[in-house]
Amino acid sequence: MFTTIRRIIRSGFVSFWRNGVVSVASVLVMTVTLFTLGATIFLGALLHSSLEYLKEKVDVNIYFTTAATEDQIMNLKSALDTLPEVAATTYTSREQALEDFKTRHQNDYTTIQALDELDDNPLGASISVRAKETSQYENIAQYLEDHGMSGGTEGGIVDSINFYQNKTAIEKLNGIIDGMDKISFVVTIFLVVISVLITFNTVRLAIYTAREEIAIMRLVGADNIFIRGPFIVEGILYGLFAAFATLVAMYPVTKWLGDETERFFGTMNIHIYYMNNFGQILLIIGGAGIVLGVVSSFLAVRRYLRV
Amino acid sequence: MIRFDNVSKEYRDNGNSITTALYDITLAVDQGEFVSIVGHSGAGKTTLLKMLLAEEAPSSGSVLFEDVDIHRLSLKEIPQLRRRIGTVFQDFKLLPNKTAYENIAFAMEAAGRSDEEIAADVPQALELVDLSDKIWNFPHQLSGGERQRVAIARAIINQPDLLIADEPTGNLDPVNTQDIIDVLRKINELGTTILLTTHNKGVIDTLGRRVITMEGGRIVRDDKHGRYVL
Numbered sequence: 001m002f003t004t005i006r007r008i009i010r011s012g013f014v015s016f017w018r019n020g021v022v023s024v025a026s027v028l029v030m031t032v033t034l035f036t037l038g039a040t041i042f043l044g045a046l047l048h049s050s051l052e053y054l055k056e057k058v059d060v061n062i063y064f065t066t067a068a069t070e071d072q073i074m075n076l077k078s079a080l081d082t083l084p085e086v087a088a089t090t091y092t093s094r095e096q097a098l099e100d101f102k103t104r105h106q107n108d109y110t111t112i113q114a115l116d117e118l119d120d121n122p123l124g125a126s127i128s129v130r131a132k133e134t135s136q137y138e139n140i141a142q143y144l145e146d147h148g149m150s151g152g153t154e155g156g157i158v159d160s161i162n163f164y165q166n167k168t169a170i171e172k173l174n175g176i177i178d179g180m181d182k183i184s185f186v187v188t189i190f191l192v193v194i195s196v197l198i199t200f201n202t203v204r205l206a207i208y209t210a211r212e213e214i215a216i217m218r219l220v221g222a223d224n225i226f227i228r229g230p231f232i233v234e235g236i237l238y239g240l241f242a243a244f245a246t247l248v249a250m251y252p253v254t255k256w257l258g259d260e261t262e263r264f265f266g267t268m269n270i271h272i273y274y275m276n277n278f279g280q281i282l283l284i285i286g287g288a289g290i291v292l293g294v295v296s297s298f299l300a301v302r303r304y305l306r307v
Numbered sequence: 308m309i310r311f312d313n314v315s316k317e318y319r320d321n322g323n324s325i326t327t328a329l330y331d332i333t334l335a336v337d338q339g340e341f342v343s344i345v346g347h348s349g350a351g352k353t354t355l356l357k358m359l360l361a362e363e364a365p366s367s368g369s370v371l372f373e374d375v376d377i378h379r380l381s382l383k384e385i386p387q388l389r390r391r392i393g394t395v396f397q398d399f400k401l402l403p404n405k406t407a408y409e410n411i412a413f414a415m416e417a418a419g420r421s422d423e424e425i426a427a428d429v430p431q432a433l434e435l436v437d438l439s440d441k442i443w444n445f446p447h448q449l450s451g452g453e454r455q456r457v458a459i460a461r462a463i464i465n466q467p468d469l470l471i472a473d474e475p476t477g478n479l480d481p482v483n484t485q486d487i488i489d490v491l492r493k494i495n496e497l498g499t500t501i502l503l504t505t506h507n508k509g510v511i512d513t514l515g516r517r518v519i520t521m522e523g524g525r526i527v528r529d530d531k532h533g534r535y536v537l
Contacts, residue, residue, distance in 0.1 A: 007416050018404045216400045219360065220461065221390035222417035223383070 008226065012233020022206045023238065029202040030242035030292060031249070033195035034285050038250055040188040041281065042270050046261060047184050049268040051177050056130070058173060060137050060163045062144065064124040066094070068157035073125055076157070080129060083143060085136035090128045097123040124159055134174050137163055196292065203238070203296035207231060207304070214304040228301045235297030239289030246285050250274060308468070308500055309336040309359065314368035316354055316524075328354045330524045331368070336502065338468070341495045343511050344504045345535055346521035352504040355521075356471050359502075360392060361385045373468070390418045393462030393470040393499075397477035399454040401446040401461075407433065408442045411461045418465050432460040436490055452483030459490055463499065470494060472503045476510060484510065511535040 016023050064073055073091065080089050092100070098121050105111045115122075131137050141163040207214075210231070217227045251274070258271030274281065316329040329351045336342050344352045357363040358370045361377050370377045372388065380388060394400075401410050408429055415425045433439055436456035446454055455475055462470055472491060476484040488510050495501045505511065511518055511534065518533025519526055528536065 003422070004419070015404055212400075213402050213404075216402055217413070217417070218386075219389060219394055219400065220414040220417055221386045221388075221465075222413070223386040226417055 004226065004229075008229030009233050011230040012237065015230055016234045016237045019206070019234075022209065023234070026202050026206050026238045027241045027245065030199050030238050030289060031245045033199045033292065034242050034246040034289055035249065036191050036195045037288055038246055038281065038285055040191060041284065042254070042273070044184060044188065045273055046265055046268060046270065047180060050265050051180065053265075053267045054173060055134055055177075058130075058134055058137070058169075060129045060131070060140060060161060062127045062129065062161050063159045064126060064157050065159045066120070066122070066124045068125065070125070072157050073127065077127055080127070080140070080143075083140065085131050085133070085139050087130045087132045089130075092126045092128070094121050094123055094125045097121075097126060134177065199292050200296045200299070203235060203293070204300040206234075207297065207300040211304045214301065218305075224305050227305065228298065231297045231301045232294055235293030235295075236290050237293070239291070239293030240286065243282075243286040243289035246289075247282060250281075308338045308340075308373060309502075310334070310371040311355070311358075312369050312371070314355075314358065314365045314370060316351075316358070316363065317366045328524050329365075332524075332526060334519070334526065334529075336500060338500055339495070339498055341492070341501045341514065341516040342503070342519060343514060343516065343533070344502065344519045344521060345506070345511060345537065346504075347537065349523075350521040351524040352521055353473055356473055356502065356504065359469070359471060360394065361388060386417070390414075390465055391468050393459075393465070393467040395455065395458050395462050395470065395472040395475045397474040399446070399451075399458045399478075401454055401457060403446055406443045406445055407438060407449070407457045407460075410446070410457055411464050414461050414464050420465075428464060429460075432464050433457075435463075435493075436460045450483075451478050452480070452486060455479060455483070455487055456490065459487070459494075463494055467499060469500045469502065472501065474504055474506065476505060476507055481509075488514070508535040 062076075070093070077089050077091055080086050098115075101123060102112065102115070129140055131140055141161055144158065144161060214227055254271040254274040258269045262269040311332045311334040314329055314332045315327065318326045318328060320326065332351075332355065344355065346352050354363060358365060359372065359377065361380060364378045372392075375388075377388065402413060405413060411429045411432055412425050415428065420428075430439065430442065433442055436459055438453060438456055438460070441449060441453060441457075444453075446457070449457065455478075459475075462472075470491070475491070476487050479487065484507065491501055491503065492514070515532055518528070518530050518535070520528035520530075520533075520536060522537075
């Protein structure tokens with residue numbers, strides 16, 4: 001058994017080397033496939049980080065009346081913190097709100113002057129709530145509503161919730177995120193299927209040229225594993241060389257695109273992403289190359305093995 | 308050793324019309340015989356040989372090799388049968404990307420022989436066919452006669468019980484033809500049964516061994532010490 005495996009591996013290496021032109025062509029085609037796969041990984045990561053970035057920008061602010069005491073607000077804050085939908089809450093006190101307001105309007109002399117005319121701080125405290133998913137803002141708003149804390153309720157401490165003003169924007173963003181997810185999924189599948197088919201075909205052509213040899217091997221009494229084995233080894237070699245070529249090519253390409261992506265998406269640099277996740281990308285590209293090579297060789301040889 | 312019992316072979320083409328390649332062939336070949344099969348193209352010679360290699364199945368009747376019905380063998384057993392039968396063809400059928408040495412070694416590897424046996428036997432076989440100096444040449448670097456001698460060396464390397472030679476001299480000049488026939492005769496003297504098909508009258512007449520003549524899928528003559536009569 002060990003001898004057979006050793007012979008199969010040696011024979012695969014020898015034919016990979018001797019069928020130089022066919023091997024190079026197969027490796028090149030497979031490189032394009034793996035590169036496409038790599039590009040979809042980067043695209044997915046870019047999309048994901050952009051969406052995360054956008055999601056983080058979305059929050060719901062609860063504005064309290066000036067009469068609301070800090071205790072009441074803190075009670076509500078801890079109640080919100082226990083909700084499973086809530087990712088984080090940030091409390092802004094009345095004083096802080098005033099400070100922020102002043103900083104924001106520091107060049108607006110009239111407003112600052114008008115503010116100084118007032119005896120009391122006119123601004124209420126607020127809590128900004130971030131949900132884990134944008135679709136959960138509605139539930140959070142509903143929760144506040146159910147607990148009689150929403151604006152307009154008599155004795156309520158909540159003055160207003162800007163969810164209702166942001167509702168359309170949030171819903172639209174939800175729609176865009178869903179749509180982007182679906183589109184990128186479909187595009188990825190489409191690209192991967194096409195490139196896999198091209199690779200299959202190339203390997204099939206490479207083996208088609210060897211169909212006579214397969215017939216001869218059968219005639220001298222070689223059994224199927226002995227005929228198929230070397231082709232599978234060749235397939236693995238195609239995959240490994242193509243993965244290597246892809247990973248090497250990705251370095252300058254991501255470096256070149258890195259700054260551009262950072263500027264455009266404002267969130268992530270694909271070159272840094274490539275370097276930080278190199279291990280994972282290596283595993284995915286290398287694994288995909290090997291699987292592609294093995295499966296396409298296996299299927300292609302099967303055609304000619306039937307007695 | 309070999310028996311064809313009432314073997315017929317029919318091919319159905321696309322229009323469903325039936326072409327008969329062999330009609331009710333009954334034939335026996337004993338161990339150690341040197342049998343030539345002659346006949347025009349399409350007489351059924353190659354079909355007969357393909358049945359022995361389990362490449363074709365008879366439409367009716369049975370083909371036995373040492374009392375085993377070849378067409379009842381499982382897919383796993385067929386390679387083992389083929390290792391006991393050496394084959395030589397008009398178009399040599401060498402593996403183009405392997406050297407002379409590797410082509411012969413391949414047949415031994417396929418039969419599961421050890422590296423030591425391969426290293427010892429392959430040079431000997433090449434010496435037997437007088438190709439010791441071309442051991443590392445690829446088929447495209449060899450002449451027709453040399454390629455056929457490599458094919459013969461490969462065919463006998465596993466000491467088969469039977470050697471099938473299907474028009475082995477069809478592509479060769481008279482000098483090479485005689486060389487090949489001499490080698491086959493030598494192999495037969497060492498005990499291997501030989502089935503030879505040929506169109507070469509000279510070869511048959513100088514051999515002076517058993518000759519089976521086929522015509523239109525039937526055996527029309529079977530002479531112990533035959534001549535080429537067509």
